[in-house]
Amino acid sequence: MDEKINLDFEDFSTEPFLESLVKDLQDQDPVFLIGIFVAIAVVVITIVFLKYFLGGQTTRSAVLLVGLCDSGKTLLFSRLLLGKFKRTQTSITESSAVYKAKNERGTSWTLIDLPGHESLRLQFLDRFKGSARAIVFVIDSAIFQKEVRDVAEFLYFLLTDSVISKNAPTVVVACNKQDITMAKSAKLIQQQLEKELNTLRVTRSAALTSQDGSVGGSVHLGKKGKDFEFSQLPMRVEFVECSARSSKGEDGEGDTEALEKSLARL
Structure with missing residues (x-):
């Protein structure tokens, strides 16, 4: 026992x-x-x-194409992947494909075209922002003056997002449709966006503070006490000019060289 x-x-x-x-x-x-x-x-x-x-670099391997409706994102998506014109329509879901950067390293990214419709763009951005290595913000340069407020509001939301601010992906503002005579230059677009974002920062902060005495969960845009400039942000911001469509029509070549050079440096 x-x-x-x-x-x-x-x-x-x-x-x-x-x-x-x-x-x-x-x-x-x-x-x-x-x-x-x-x-x-x-x-x-x-x-x-x-x-x-x-670990962080390997998981953030996506390049997001974002912007308002009809800014030319989907055609730009086709140009970057295939180098040719393709008829497009308003997207209601994302499209993705492997994009090979034009550099000696042969780097590959997952290029994702997100819907630009106002009712969809924020929810799709929220889904993919954590994996973003870079964000290409596409602007219609030909009607920028008309859309400047809407462009600035979407860009403000993106730049003050806590996840995006923490990960600090490269932001490339692609001033598209430069083939159109009335298109604004990248320099002018940058200057006007800085002014508009500076105004938005003041009004948004005042509105949030008046509601509950705090500024909310978003990140403060730029440096406090100074007029906003893109150089104040934690991420690198570039402005480039491009044309997804050719002035010669569907058979002509677009101009995406400046954008492709930016993507090659990621």
Whole structure:
């Protein structure tokens, strides 16, 4: 018959073990101990680096095409992937494909065209923003003056989003439809957007504060106490000019060279 054994955990005191360990460490060469601590520190730093730096870069491999309706996103999507004209219609869901950047590294990104309709664009942006390596914000340069307020509001939402601000993807503002005579230049568009965003920042902050005494969960745009400039943002912002459509019609070539150079630097 098995004999019942009662164990008294006090018999297994850790004090003698700790005293012995301390004595052994004291007897070791200080140089040897320093080497051990340095080795442990290197291992810990390496693990953190691999987890947060390399891991973050590999997961954020998407390039998002966003913008208002009829800005030319879907045709630009086709030009970047196929290099040719393709008839398009208003998108109600996302389209995605592998895009190979024109650089020596042969880098590949997942190019995702998001719907531009007002009722859809924010929910699709919310779905894909966490994986964005870069965001291409497409603007219709020909009617920019008419849409400047709507463009600024969408851009404001994007730039003050907490996830986007934390991940800091490259933002490329693609001033599309430069083949049209009345198209505004990228420089002029940048200047007007900075002014409009500066105004929006004041009105939005005032509205949120008056509601509950706080500024809400979004990130403050730019630097407090200074007029807004894109250079104040945590992410790199570029303005480029492009034409998804050719002035010669469907058979002509578009001009996406500046945009492709930006994507090649990601």
